[in-house]
Amino acid sequence: MSADVGDRITLHANSVDAPDRTGTIVGILGSDGPPYRVRFDNGDETILTPGPDATIAAPTVSERVGQAAEAAGEKATALAEEARATAEDVTGRAARAVADTASKLAERFQK
Template structure:
């Protein structure tokens, strides 16, 4: 998983009807561009995330 500060991570719901979780990368804690990431959700809550295979990166500047 290659992500930078400012990118968004989309964690897809694992159950039918569950919404995707979208968070912003605020800090890369692993080797360059790799997990773990410090992320912030839309409510301002920060946590540490190691994305799984059900996640994808939306790079800053790309929709």
């Protein structure tokens, strides 16, 4: 069973009282197929090799757009966090440099 990242996978239940599980393939761990890393719609993530009770379908165009938007949002969040950390580091270094300079000036004036 072949799949691509972004494809939807449904694990059909083996009994009437259990619901089907549906998720998105977020990683392909084999060289040319299973096992797959799957993020289910409820947020759980697991590694699995689909059995005969699984179906895989390529996402629709609107689902692909949603996946791209989600990935872009995650990337933007990561970049914003990195920029904030860099700004805090630069601000901290600048504040330390100003404090050191002020301390040296204060020592000179005391002499």
